[in-house]
Amino acid sequence: MDIHLDKNTACPAVIHPRWLRACHWINAAAIVLMTLSGWRIYNASPLFDFYFPSEVTLGGWLGGALQWHFAAMWIFAANGVFYLTMNIVTGRFAKKFLPLTLRGIQQDAINALKGKLAHADLRHYNNVQRAAYLFVMVDCLLLVLSGLVLWKSVQFGLLRELLGGYEAARFIHFYAMTALMGFVVVHLVMVALVPKTFIAMLRGR
Numbered sequence: 081m082d083i084h085l086d087k088n089t090a091c092p093a094v095i096h097p098r099w100l101r102a103c104h105w106i107n108a109a110a111i112v113l114m115t116l117s118g119w120r121i122y123n124a125s126p127l128f129d130f131y132f133p134s135e136v137t138l139g140g141w142l143g144g145a146l147q148w149h150f151a152a153m154w155i156f157a158a159n160g161v162f163y164l165t166m167n168i169v170t171g172r173f174a175k176k177f178l179p180l181t182l183r184g185i186q187q188d189a190i191n192a193l194k195g196k197l198a199h200a201d202l203r204h205y206n207n208v209q210r211a212a213y214l215f216v217m218v219d220c221l222l223l224v225l226s227g228l229v230l231w232k233s234v235q236f237g238l239l240r241e242l243l244g245g246y247e248a249a250r251f252i253h254f255y256a257m258t259a260l261m262g263f264v265v266v267h268l269v270m271v272a273l274v275p276k277t278f279i280a281m282l283r284g285r
Contacts, residue, residue: 103163113152120145226253
């Protein structure tokens with residue numbers, strides 16, 4: 081849980097607890113591994129008329145890429161379950177991501193475009209941030225579910241049908257990955273604009 085600044089001490093408040101920082105960096109590593117190996121897997125049976133350059137893929141060949149992808153997948157999934165559980169148990173989920181309103185998102189988006197969105201207190205998320213983080217949580221869940229269908233289509237037959245079939249699951253997985261990459265790009269841009277967010281994720285303050 082977040083620890084606020086004590087009036088009787090000069091110690092700054094903890095913005096991100098240790099468990100959150102650990103989840104963040106484990107997730108970042110897992111995403112990099114899954115993305116690069118996933119591009120190699122995609123090249124073996126592309127959905128569209130393009131390929132990813134082999135220099136930016138991981139695994140060297142399809143079998144190697146699958147091994148990297150599955151290994152990172154378990155880390156990604158386990159880390160995600162732990163992250164969500166800790167957010168709910170500590171009450172952080174409701175505190176950080178709720179309430180969320182469409183009007184609030186629109187207003188904060190307008191303020192951001194005008195350069196009037198404040199970033200002084202990193203302990204609080206604005207409505208755009210809340211919407212973005214909730215979106216990426218749902219997107220990651222979709223990545224895992226569609227990935228399970230691609231991994232064990234027969235064993236997860238019901239899930240396969242719910243997603244529209246094996247081929248539909250491939251497209252869902254690709255689009256979910258693309259959405260995640262879009263989030264990562266925006267996230268990195270925002271970190272570059274507000275560097276203290278990077279320090280906070282390293283040190284907690």
